[in-house]
Amino acid sequence: MIETTAVPDSIADMPTFRDFIAYVRPKPDEIRWLDVPWQTDLWEGRRLALQEGKPIFLWAMNGNPLGCT
Amino acid sequence: MAGRAQAFSDPEVIRLASEQFIPVAENCSPLQRQRDAKGDFFRLIAEQGHYAGRTFPTDTRQGYYAFTADGTLLAARNSRDPRQMEEMLHTALRRWSVLADTDDADGSAPETLPDYAPARPSRYPEGGLILQLAARDLPRAVDTRKDDWRKSAWNLDYAWFSAEEARAIVPQPRLPGSRQQLPREVIRRLARFHLRDFVRGEPPVWPEEAIRDAELESAILEVAGDERRLVRLALHGAVRLEWDWRWHDRQRDEDRHAESGFDAALYGEATWDESRGAFIAFELLAAGPRWGTGQYNNRADDLGPAPLGIAFTLAGDEPRDRTPPHTIYHPDYFGR
Numbered sequence: 378m379i380e381t382t383a384v385p386d387s388i389a390d391m392p393t394f395r396d397f398i399a400y401v402r403p404k405p406d407e408i409r410w411l412d413v414p415w416q417t418d419l420w421e422g423r424r425l426a427l428q429e430g431k432p433i434f435l436w437a438m439n440g441n442p443l444g445c446t
Numbered sequence: 447m448a449g450r451a452q453a454f455s456d457p458e459v460i461r462l463a464s465e466q467f468i469p470v471a472e473n474c475s476p477l478q479r480q481r482d483a484k485g486d487f488f489r490l491i492a493e494q495g496h497y498a499g500r501t502f503p504t505d506t507r508q509g510y511y512a513f514t515a516d517g518t519l520l521a522a523r524n525s526r527d528p529r530q531m532e533e534m535l536h537t538a539l540r541r542w543s544v545l546a547d548t549d550d551a552d553g554s555a556p557e558t559l560p561d562y563a564p565a566r567p568s569r570y571p572e573g574g575l576i577l578q579l580a581a582r583d584l585p586r587a588v589d590t591r592k593d594d595w596r597k598s599a600w601n602l603d604y605a606w607f608s609a610e611e612a613r614a615i616v617p618q619p620r621l622p623g624s625r626q627q628l629p630r631e632v633i634r635r636l637a638r639f640h641l642r643d644f645v646r647g648e649p650p651v652w653p654e655e656a657i658r659d660a661e662l663e664s665a666i667l668e669v670a671g672d673e674r675r676l677v678r679l680a681l682h683g684a685v686r687l688e689w690d691w692r693w694h695d696r697q698r699d700e701d702r703h704a705e706s707g708f709d710a711a712l713y714g715e716a717t718w719d720e721s722r723g724a725f726i727a728f729e730l731l732a733a734g735p736r737w738g739t740g741q742y743n744n745r746a747d748d749l750g751p752a753p754l755g756i757a758f759t760l761a762g763d764e765p766r767d768r769t770p771p772h773t774i775y776h777p778d779y780f781g782r
Contacts, residue, residue, distance in 0.1 A: 394713035394731040401582045401731070401755040403600060410454035413463045415471045415766045420484045420562050422470035426515040427557065432542045434467035434535070435491070435511040437474035442450065445603040445644050445772035446473075 415443060453510075456528035462535040467512065471766070474507050476775075482565035487517060495522030512538030514545060515559075569774050575612035575725055576761040576768075579603040581645045584733060584753035591748055599646045604761060604771045605639070607632060608780070612725060615664055616718045620677055625665035628683075631781055633660050636732075637685045639773045641708055643736045643754055646744035651773050656689035662712055675721045681714035681730055693741040706738030706745070708754065730758040 416422040419435065426433045440446025454460055463469045477488040492498065492507035500506075509524030512535065520538035523530060582600040583591075591597045611632050617624035627633070637660045638652045662683030670676045688707035695702050714730030735751035761767040773779060 394715075394733075395729065397584070397731045397733055397755050398729055398757040398759065400584070401600070401757040402580045402759065403602070407451050407600070409457075409460060410450050411766065412460050413454070413469045414764070415469050417471060417765055417769050418484075419470050419472050419477065419488060420559070420564075422468045423487065423515050424559055426468040427559065429468065430546075431466065431468050432520055432538060433511075433513055433515065434463050434469045434538075435513070436469070436471040437477065437488070437492075437511065438471075438508045439473070439475045439506055440648050440772065441473040441769055442471040443602070443766050443769040444473075445601055445648055 411443070417441075417443065452526045453528060453531055456532055459528055459531045459535065462532065462539075466535070466539055471769075476566065478505070478507055480565045483560060483562045484564065490517045491519060491522075494519035496524055510534060512542075514542070518545060520545075566775060568768075569606070569770070569780065570768055571606050571608040573609040573724070575607040575609075575615075575728070577605040577607075577728060577730075577758045578761040578767070579605055579640060579756060579758055581643070581754065581756045583645055584755045586752055596646060596744070596748065601644045601646075603640070603644060604767075604769050605636070605758060606771055606774065606779075607635070609723065613718075613723065615716070615725075616677055616679065617664055617666055620666065620669060620674075620720070622666050622668060625663055628662045628664055628681075633662050633683075633685075635779065636662070637687060639771065639776070639779060640758070641685055641687060641710055641732055641756060643706070643708060643740075643743050643745065644772070645754065647742045648772060649740050649743040650691075651776050651778070652687050652689060654778075656687045657685070658688055659684060659686040661685075664716075667715075671719075673721075675719060676726075677718040677720065679716045679718065681712065681716060683712040685710045685712065685732070691740040702741075704739045706736070706740050706743070708734065708736040710734040710754075710756070714758070725760060728758065728760040732756040732758075 422433050436442045438446050477485055491511050491513050495511055496509055497507050509522060511522045512520040520541045521534045523534045525531065580600060580602055611629060614629045615632065617626040637657050642649045662681060664679045664681055666677055667680050668678040686709045690703055690705050692703040710732040711734050712730060712732050716725050717727040719726045733755045734753065736754040737750040739745035739749060
Protein backbone atom coordinates (compact mmCIF):
# COMPACT_ATOMS: atom_id res chain seq x y z
CA MET A 378 0.00 0.00 0.00
CA ILE A 379 1.20 3.50 -0.78
CA GLU A 380 1.68 5.67 2.30
CA THR A 381 -0.11 8.98 1.96
CA THR A 382 -1.07 11.99 4.01
CA ALA A 383 -4.35 13.84 3.76
CA VAL A 384 -2.97 17.33 3.05
CA PRO A 385 0.57 17.72 1.74
CA ASP A 386 2.99 20.21 3.28
CA SER A 387 3.31 22.13 0.01
CA ILE A 388 -0.19 23.51 0.38
CA ALA A 389 -0.02 24.16 4.09
CA ASP A 390 0.04 27.90 3.41
CA MET A 391 -3.59 27.74 2.30
CA PRO A 392 -5.18 28.06 5.69
CA THR A 393 -8.83 27.21 5.09
CA PHE A 394 -10.91 24.96 2.93
CA ARG A 395 -12.28 28.10 1.20
CA ASP A 396 -8.78 28.99 0.03
CA PHE A 397 -8.47 25.53 -1.48
CA ILE A 398 -11.88 25.88 -3.13
CA ALA A 399 -10.90 29.25 -4.61
CA TYR A 400 -7.70 27.69 -5.94
CA VAL A 401 -9.48 24.73 -7.51
CA ARG A 402 -12.42 26.57 -9.06
CA PRO A 403 -11.88 28.03 -12.54
CA LYS A 404 -10.76 31.63 -12.87
CA PRO A 405 -12.77 34.09 -15.02
CA ASP A 406 -10.27 33.85 -17.90
CA GLU A 407 -10.68 30.09 -17.94
CA ILE A 408 -14.44 30.11 -18.36
CA ARG A 409 -15.24 32.90 -20.79
CA TRP A 410 -17.26 30.36 -22.76
CA LEU A 411 -19.74 30.33 -19.88
CA ASP A 412 -20.66 33.90 -20.84
CA VAL A 413 -22.64 32.36 -23.72
CA PRO A 414 -26.23 31.59 -22.60
CA TRP A 415 -26.00 27.91 -23.53
CA GLN A 416 -29.00 25.65 -23.73
CA THR A 417 -28.17 22.11 -22.69
CA ASP A 418 -30.68 20.23 -24.84
CA LEU A 419 -30.59 20.15 -28.63
CA TRP A 420 -34.34 19.61 -28.92
CA GLU A 421 -35.08 22.60 -26.69
CA GLY A 422 -32.60 24.62 -28.74
CA ARG A 423 -34.40 23.60 -31.90
CA ARG A 424 -37.72 24.68 -30.38
CA LEU A 425 -36.27 28.06 -29.35
CA ALA A 426 -34.74 28.53 -32.79
CA LEU A 427 -38.16 28.18 -34.39
CA GLN A 428 -39.73 30.44 -31.81
CA GLU A 429 -37.12 33.19 -32.11
CA GLY A 430 -36.36 32.82 -35.81
CA LYS A 431 -32.63 32.21 -35.31
CA PRO A 432 -30.16 29.57 -36.46
CA ILE A 433 -28.70 27.12 -33.96
CA PHE A 434 -25.03 27.04 -32.93
CA LEU A 435 -24.22 23.60 -31.50
CA TRP A 436 -21.08 22.83 -29.53
CA ALA A 437 -20.80 19.04 -29.49
CA MET A 438 -18.05 17.14 -27.68
CA ASN A 439 -17.44 13.60 -26.48
CA GLY A 440 -18.22 14.51 -22.92
CA ASN A 441 -20.34 17.49 -22.07
CA PRO A 442 -18.74 20.79 -23.17
CA LEU A 443 -20.19 22.46 -20.07
CA GLY A 444 -19.20 19.66 -17.74
CA CYS A 445 -16.78 16.77 -17.64
CA THR A 446 -15.01 16.18 -20.93
CA MET B 447 -10.25 22.68 -20.77
CA ALA B 448 -7.55 24.85 -22.28
CA GLY B 449 -9.07 24.14 -25.68
CA ARG B 450 -12.43 25.39 -24.54
CA ALA B 451 -10.93 28.60 -23.20
CA GLN B 452 -8.97 29.12 -26.41
CA ALA B 453 -11.91 28.66 -28.76
CA PHE B 454 -13.93 31.26 -26.88
CA SER B 455 -11.10 33.67 -26.10
CA ASP B 456 -12.38 36.12 -28.76
CA PRO B 457 -15.19 38.33 -27.40
CA GLU B 458 -16.65 38.53 -30.92
CA VAL B 459 -17.18 34.76 -30.94
CA ILE B 460 -19.03 35.03 -27.65
CA ARG B 461 -21.11 37.96 -28.93
CA LEU B 462 -22.07 36.24 -32.17
CA ALA B 463 -22.92 32.95 -30.46
CA SER B 464 -24.97 34.73 -27.80
CA GLU B 465 -26.85 37.25 -29.94
CA GLN B 466 -27.22 35.80 -33.41
CA PHE B 467 -27.79 32.12 -32.62
CA ILE B 468 -29.54 29.83 -30.21
CA PRO B 469 -26.42 28.38 -28.56
CA VAL B 470 -26.60 24.75 -27.47
CA ALA B 471 -23.90 22.60 -25.86
CA GLU B 472 -24.36 18.87 -25.57
CA ASN B 473 -22.43 15.62 -25.25
CA CYS B 474 -22.35 14.06 -28.71
CA SER B 475 -21.34 10.57 -27.53
CA PRO B 476 -24.96 9.57 -26.83
CA LEU B 477 -26.35 11.79 -29.61
CA GLN B 478 -24.36 9.85 -32.18
CA ARG B 479 -26.18 6.65 -31.21
CA GLN B 480 -29.44 7.32 -29.39
CA ARG B 481 -32.52 6.04 -31.19
CA ASP B 482 -34.97 8.90 -30.90
CA ALA B 483 -35.90 12.07 -32.77
CA LYS B 484 -33.10 14.10 -31.19
CA GLY B 485 -30.48 11.51 -32.09
CA ASP B 486 -31.85 11.36 -35.64
CA PHE B 487 -31.72 15.14 -35.88
CA PHE B 488 -28.13 15.32 -34.63
CA ARG B 489 -27.03 12.67 -37.11
CA LEU B 490 -28.80 14.55 -39.90
CA ILE B 491 -26.69 17.60 -39.04
CA ALA B 492 -23.42 15.79 -38.34
CA GLU B 493 -23.51 13.83 -41.59
CA GLN B 494 -23.49 17.14 -43.47
CA GLY B 495 -20.50 18.37 -41.45
CA HIS B 496 -16.73 18.10 -41.15
CA TYR B 497 -16.63 14.46 -39.96
CA ALA B 498 -19.38 13.08 -42.19
CA GLY B 499 -18.90 9.37 -42.75
CA ARG B 500 -15.70 9.15 -40.73
CA THR B 501 -14.94 5.86 -38.93
CA PHE B 502 -11.16 6.07 -38.36
CA PRO B 503 -9.28 6.75 -36.11
CA THR B 504 -12.59 7.29 -34.30
CA ASP B 505 -16.18 7.86 -35.34
CA THR B 506 -16.45 11.06 -33.30
CA ARG B 507 -18.65 13.85 -34.62
CA GLN B 508 -17.49 16.45 -32.11
CA GLY B 509 -17.07 20.04 -33.18
CA TYR B 510 -19.07 23.19 -33.85
CA TYR B 511 -22.14 23.20 -36.08
CA ALA B 512 -24.40 26.03 -37.23
CA PHE B 513 -27.69 24.98 -38.80
CA THR B 514 -31.36 25.77 -39.18
CA ALA B 515 -34.16 24.31 -37.09
CA ASP B 516 -35.23 22.18 -40.05
CA GLY B 517 -31.79 20.60 -40.31
CA THR B 518 -29.96 22.52 -43.04
CA LEU B 519 -26.27 22.85 -42.22
CA LEU B 520 -24.93 26.39 -42.49
CA ALA B 521 -21.32 25.78 -41.43
CA ALA B 522 -19.30 23.30 -39.37
CA ARG B 523 -15.77 23.00 -38.04
CA ASN B 524 -13.73 21.36 -35.33
CA SER B 525 -11.12 23.95 -34.43
CA ARG B 526 -9.92 25.71 -31.30
CA ASP B 527 -8.72 28.70 -33.33
CA PRO B 528 -10.94 31.65 -32.39
CA ARG B 529 -10.40 33.27 -35.83
CA GLN B 530 -11.66 30.15 -37.56
CA MET B 531 -14.58 30.07 -35.14
CA GLU B 532 -15.48 33.67 -35.95
CA GLU B 533 -15.17 33.03 -39.67
CA MET B 534 -17.41 29.97 -39.38
CA LEU B 535 -20.10 31.93 -37.55
CA HIS B 536 -20.04 34.73 -40.14
CA THR B 537 -20.28 32.18 -42.96
CA ALA B 538 -23.27 30.61 -41.25
CA LEU B 539 -25.00 33.97 -40.86
CA ARG B 540 -24.52 34.82 -44.54
CA ARG B 541 -26.05 31.49 -45.58
CA TRP B 542 -28.82 31.93 -43.02
CA SER B 543 -29.69 35.28 -44.52
CA VAL B 544 -29.98 33.78 -48.01
CA LEU B 545 -32.03 30.82 -46.77
CA ALA B 546 -34.32 33.00 -44.69
CA ASP B 547 -35.22 35.05 -47.79
CA THR B 548 -35.97 31.84 -49.71
CA ASP B 549 -38.07 30.33 -46.90
CA ASP B 550 -40.08 33.54 -46.55
CA ALA B 551 -40.87 33.31 -50.25
CA ASP B 552 -42.00 29.67 -50.39
CA GLY B 553 -43.30 29.23 -46.80
CA SER B 554 -41.38 25.95 -46.34
CA ALA B 555 -39.94 26.67 -42.91
CA PRO B 556 -41.58 24.52 -40.19
CA GLU B 557 -43.42 26.32 -37.41
CA THR B 558 -43.60 23.60 -34.79
CA LEU B 559 -41.64 20.50 -33.86
CA PRO B 560 -42.99 16.96 -33.84
CA ASP B 561 -43.57 15.34 -30.46
CA TYR B 562 -40.35 14.07 -28.94
CA ALA B 563 -40.16 11.02 -26.69
CA PRO B 564 -36.57 10.97 -25.38
CA ALA B 565 -34.82 7.61 -25.36
CA ARG B 566 -33.07 8.76 -22.19
CA PRO B 567 -35.45 10.87 -20.07
CA SER B 568 -33.84 13.55 -17.91
CA ARG B 569 -32.93 12.41 -14.40
CA TYR B 570 -32.74 16.02 -13.14
CA PRO B 571 -33.98 16.04 -9.51
CA GLU B 572 -36.43 18.95 -9.44
CA GLY B 573 -36.08 20.81 -6.14
CA GLY B 574 -32.97 18.84 -5.29
CA LEU B 575 -29.40 19.78 -4.43
CA ILE B 576 -27.49 20.65 -7.60
CA LEU B 577 -23.73 21.07 -7.13
CA GLN B 578 -21.09 22.19 -9.58
CA LEU B 579 -17.74 20.43 -9.25
CA ALA B 580 -14.30 21.65 -10.22
CA ALA B 581 -11.19 19.48 -10.12
CA ARG B 582 -7.57 20.61 -10.29
CA ASP B 583 -4.15 19.43 -9.19
CA LEU B 584 -3.02 21.21 -6.01
CA PRO B 585 0.46 22.75 -5.72
CA ARG B 586 3.34 20.29 -5.33
CA ALA B 587 6.60 20.59 -3.43
CA VAL B 588 8.40 18.83 -6.30
CA ASP B 589 6.70 19.26 -9.64
CA THR B 590 7.77 16.95 -12.47
CA ARG B 591 4.78 17.56 -14.73
CA LYS B 592 5.48 18.68 -18.26
CA ASP B 593 4.92 22.39 -18.74
CA ASP B 594 1.97 22.00 -21.10
CA TRP B 595 -1.80 21.55 -20.84
CA ARG B 596 -1.28 18.81 -18.25
CA LYS B 597 0.16 21.30 -15.77
CA SER B 598 -2.78 23.68 -16.03
CA ALA B 599 -5.52 21.09 -16.52
CA TRP B 600 -8.79 21.38 -14.66
CA ASN B 601 -12.29 20.13 -15.30
CA LEU B 602 -15.94 20.64 -14.40
CA ASP B 603 -18.80 18.31 -13.55
CA TYR B 604 -22.11 18.34 -11.72
CA ALA B 605 -23.56 16.26 -8.87
CA TRP B 606 -27.28 15.70 -8.31
CA PHE B 607 -29.09 14.81 -5.09
CA SER B 608 -32.84 14.55 -4.61
CA ALA B 609 -34.77 16.98 -2.41
CA GLU B 610 -35.21 14.19 0.17
CA GLU B 611 -31.48 13.45 0.16
CA ALA B 612 -30.67 17.15 0.58
CA ARG B 613 -33.02 17.50 3.56
CA ALA B 614 -31.49 14.41 5.16
CA ILE B 615 -28.05 16.08 5.22
CA VAL B 616 -29.29 18.39 8.01
CA PRO B 617 -29.04 16.76 11.46
CA GLN B 618 -32.00 16.35 13.77
CA PRO B 619 -32.91 17.94 16.10
CA ARG B 620 -32.21 21.26 14.39
CA LEU B 621 -30.19 22.64 17.26
CA PRO B 622 -26.57 23.81 17.52
CA GLY B 623 -24.33 20.86 18.31
CA SER B 624 -26.51 18.23 16.64
CA ARG B 625 -24.43 15.98 14.42
CA GLN B 626 -24.87 12.92 12.23
CA GLN B 627 -23.31 10.92 9.45
CA LEU B 628 -24.72 11.90 6.06
CA PRO B 629 -27.07 9.32 4.59
CA ARG B 630 -25.14 6.33 3.28
CA GLU B 631 -26.46 6.86 -0.24
CA VAL B 632 -25.20 10.47 -0.32
CA ILE B 633 -21.71 9.43 0.81
CA ARG B 634 -21.69 6.51 -1.62
CA ARG B 635 -22.63 8.75 -4.57
CA LEU B 636 -19.99 11.31 -3.63
CA ALA B 637 -17.34 8.63 -3.33
CA ARG B 638 -18.04 6.43 -6.34
CA PHE B 639 -19.24 9.01 -8.85
CA HIS B 640 -17.65 12.30 -7.83
CA LEU B 641 -14.31 11.63 -6.15
CA ARG B 642 -12.85 10.48 -9.46
CA ASP B 643 -9.62 11.99 -10.78
CA PHE B 644 -11.23 13.80 -13.72
CA VAL B 645 -8.68 16.65 -13.94
CA ARG B 646 -7.34 15.38 -17.28
CA GLY B 647 -10.12 13.18 -18.56
CA GLU B 648 -13.17 11.06 -17.97
CA PRO B 649 -12.34 8.13 -15.69
CA PRO B 650 -15.00 5.51 -15.02
CA VAL B 651 -17.08 5.20 -11.87
CA TRP B 652 -15.30 3.62 -8.90
CA PRO B 653 -16.76 0.17 -8.19
CA GLU B 654 -18.44 -0.27 -4.82
CA GLU B 655 -15.53 -2.44 -3.70
CA ALA B 656 -13.07 0.44 -4.27
CA ILE B 657 -14.49 2.29 -1.26
CA ARG B 658 -12.07 1.43 1.56
CA ASP B 659 -13.28 4.11 3.97
CA ALA B 660 -16.06 6.67 3.63
CA GLU B 661 -17.32 8.96 6.34
CA LEU B 662 -18.88 12.39 6.15
CA GLU B 663 -20.45 14.07 9.15
CA SER B 664 -22.64 17.15 9.32
CA ALA B 665 -22.82 19.22 12.49
CA ILE B 666 -25.04 22.22 13.18
CA LEU B 667 -22.96 25.31 13.96
CA GLU B 668 -25.76 27.84 14.24
CA VAL B 669 -29.52 28.26 13.83
CA ALA B 670 -30.42 31.84 12.91
CA GLY B 671 -32.66 34.12 10.90
CA ASP B 672 -36.39 34.84 11.10
CA GLU B 673 -38.12 32.03 12.97
CA ARG B 674 -34.71 30.36 13.22
CA ARG B 675 -35.06 29.07 9.67
CA LEU B 676 -31.37 29.23 8.62
CA VAL B 677 -29.30 26.25 9.72
CA ARG B 678 -25.54 26.57 9.24
CA LEU B 679 -23.67 23.28 9.04
CA ALA B 680 -20.07 22.12 9.13
CA LEU B 681 -19.16 19.12 6.99
CA HIS B 682 -16.17 16.95 7.82
CA GLY B 683 -15.05 13.53 6.74
CA ALA B 684 -12.66 11.31 4.84
CA VAL B 685 -12.93 8.94 1.88
CA ARG B 686 -10.31 6.48 0.73
CA LEU B 687 -10.68 4.79 -2.66
CA GLU B 688 -8.37 2.19 -4.21
CA TRP B 689 -8.81 -0.05 -7.20
CA ASP B 690 -6.84 -2.17 -9.65
CA TRP B 691 -8.31 -1.15 -13.01
CA ARG B 692 -8.33 -3.66 -15.86
CA TRP B 693 -9.07 -2.88 -19.49
CA HIS B 694 -8.24 -3.92 -23.01
CA ASP B 695 -6.01 -1.56 -25.00
CA ARG B 696 -7.50 -1.77 -28.49
CA GLN B 697 -4.64 0.02 -30.22
CA ARG B 698 -2.04 -2.39 -28.79
CA ASP B 699 -4.53 -5.27 -28.63
CA GLU B 700 -3.41 -6.19 -25.13
CA ASP B 701 -4.95 -6.48 -21.68
CA ARG B 702 -3.73 -3.88 -19.24
CA HIS B 703 -4.18 -3.05 -15.58
CA ALA B 704 -3.16 -0.24 -13.27
CA GLU B 705 -3.74 0.62 -9.64
CA SER B 706 -5.03 4.00 -8.61
CA GLY B 707 -6.47 5.66 -5.56
CA PHE B 708 -7.56 8.85 -3.86
CA ASP B 709 -7.22 9.51 -0.13
CA ALA B 710 -9.43 12.54 0.40
CA ALA B 711 -10.11 14.66 3.44
CA LEU B 712 -13.46 16.46 3.19
CA TYR B 713 -14.20 19.85 4.70
CA GLY B 714 -17.09 22.19 4.11
CA GLU B 715 -19.88 24.44 5.24
CA ALA B 716 -23.47 24.74 4.09
CA THR B 717 -26.60 26.72 4.98
CA TRP B 718 -30.02 25.12 4.88
CA ASP B 719 -33.08 27.38 4.55
CA GLU B 720 -35.96 25.62 6.28
CA SER B 721 -38.58 27.90 4.71
CA ARG B 722 -37.38 27.04 1.19
CA GLY B 723 -36.57 23.43 1.99
CA ALA B 724 -33.26 23.89 0.21
CA PHE B 725 -29.61 24.73 0.68
CA ILE B 726 -28.83 28.37 -0.07
CA ALA B 727 -25.08 27.89 0.31
CA PHE B 728 -22.92 24.80 -0.03
CA GLU B 729 -19.14 24.52 -0.16
CA LEU B 730 -17.30 21.24 0.18
CA LEU B 731 -13.67 20.47 -0.56
CA ALA B 732 -12.20 17.01 -1.11
CA ALA B 733 -8.40 17.25 -0.99
CA GLY B 734 -5.58 14.79 -0.67
CA PRO B 735 -3.20 12.58 -2.59
CA ARG B 736 -4.24 10.65 -5.66
CA TRP B 737 -2.01 8.06 -7.25
CA GLY B 738 -1.78 5.70 -10.17
CA THR B 739 -3.53 5.79 -13.49
CA GLY B 740 -6.40 4.23 -15.38
CA GLN B 741 -7.83 3.92 -18.86
CA TYR B 742 -9.20 7.42 -19.32
CA ASN B 743 -7.58 9.78 -16.78
CA ASN B 744 -4.38 10.55 -18.74
CA ARG B 745 -2.12 10.00 -15.73
CA ALA B 746 0.30 7.49 -17.22
CA ASP B 747 3.05 10.13 -16.97
CA ASP B 748 2.00 11.35 -13.52
CA LEU B 749 1.62 8.40 -11.17
CA GLY B 750 2.08 10.41 -7.97
CA PRO B 751 1.14 10.34 -5.18
CA ALA B 752 0.31 14.00 -5.81
CA PRO B 753 -2.35 16.27 -4.33
CA LEU B 754 -5.75 16.63 -5.98
CA GLY B 755 -8.56 19.00 -5.07
CA ILE B 756 -12.24 18.68 -5.94
CA ALA B 757 -14.52 21.60 -5.01
CA PHE B 758 -18.30 21.22 -4.71
CA THR B 759 -20.33 24.44 -4.76
CA LEU B 760 -23.98 25.29 -5.28
CA ALA B 761 -24.92 25.53 -8.96
CA GLY B 762 -26.90 28.47 -10.29
CA ASP B 763 -30.28 28.80 -12.00
CA GLU B 764 -29.18 29.20 -15.62
CA PRO B 765 -30.12 26.56 -18.19
CA ARG B 766 -26.45 25.52 -18.24
CA ASP B 767 -26.71 24.59 -14.57
CA ARG B 768 -28.90 21.67 -15.64
CA THR B 769 -25.85 20.10 -17.30
CA PRO B 770 -26.03 16.46 -16.20
CA PRO B 771 -23.34 14.74 -14.15
CA HIS B 772 -20.90 12.88 -16.39
CA THR B 773 -22.03 9.53 -14.98
CA ILE B 774 -25.75 10.29 -14.64
CA TYR B 775 -26.89 7.34 -16.74
CA HIS B 776 -24.91 4.80 -14.74
CA PRO B 777 -27.56 2.42 -13.35
CA ASP B 778 -26.28 2.90 -9.78
CA TYR B 779 -26.18 6.71 -9.81
CA PHE B 780 -29.36 7.17 -7.77
CA GLY B 781 -28.87 3.98 -5.77
CA ARG B 782 -28.52 0.27 -6.37
